[in-house]
Amino acid sequence: MxxxxxxxxxxxxxxxxxxxxxxxxxxxxxxxxxxxxxxxxxxxxxxxxxxxxxxxxxxEDNPSSSVPLPPKSRSWRSPLARQCSGVDRALRSRLNKLDASSSSWRAFVKIDPTNFGERYDKDAYGRVIDATPRVVVLHETVYSMSSALNTFMTPHPRDEDQVSYHTLVGQDGRVLDLVDPLSRAYGAGFSAFLGEWAITNKKLKGSVNNFALHLSLETPPSGANANSSHVGYTSKQYDALALVLSGWIRSFNLPPAAITTHRHVDLGGERGDPRSFDWSKLQTRLAALGDLCVS
Structure with a gap:
């Protein structure tokens, strides 16, 4: 029905x-x-x-904005040891005199503005980050200081091509300051220190640049290659290096253990600089300046 x-x-x-x-x-x-x-x-x-x-x-028009996880912490055991005694007084006197005449061997050189920038107080994902300089990364130029300087003076509009150090130290002991320590130099690419990095561009991997100070030593002619070592750096370079580092240690209240190498912070396994670096020579000089007598 x-x-x-x-x-x-x-x-x-x-x-x-x-x-x-x-x-x-x-x-x-x-x-x-x-x-x-x-x-x-x-x-x-x-x-x-x-x-x-x-x-x-x-x-999707709005791709995922999830934050990449930081790398696992890689421990850093500093070759620099605490030292309050056994200081070379003659070395201390020589370094103090050298420091007093810094205007004769140290100068500021302006590089292209595409090769450095301001430190960020927020990362690419809007999170608040600490931009205070708290690690020093040591490098070497591989080629001459003039070659490195030419690179930094050349415009590099693309982020992935930009490169610089805060300071260069020549074989003859000359020091060229290129980027103000309060600004960000582009000395390391894919990198981290003690498990920390900062991502300031979503298209690029994280790095230490936002909280690092970068210093590069001019490589001797014997090191203009990919060999694992060379003849090393000059006494004048170690003198100038110690004075620059001493200034940064005091300005930013840095512990000596915060001085590390490009080789250590590099996460890509491609960097080995500074090759043939003698930590004992830096030890004696920083001790003479009184920067290693810290708890």
């Missing part, structure tokens, strides 16, 4: 549609148009986010 009623109802609806076919078609078209206009308006107002297909792969 229910089936008979349903049959009679469907027959009646069909007859009605047949009698008013043009009206039904017009109504359906109007409904579809209204639905389409509603969707277009909502999309235009940002209430609907369309999925875009690009080069055969589906992507």
């Amino acid at each position: 229910v089936r008979d009623r349903l049959s009679r109802f469907c027959t009646g609806v069909w007859n009605c549609v047949e009698q008013h076919r043009s009206l039904v078609i017009s109504g359906a078209a109007a409904g579809a148009l209204a639905l389409g206009l509603t969707g277009w308006v909502l999309m235009d107002q940002g209430e609907v986010s369309p999925v875009v297909i690009e080069r055969g792969r589906q992507r």
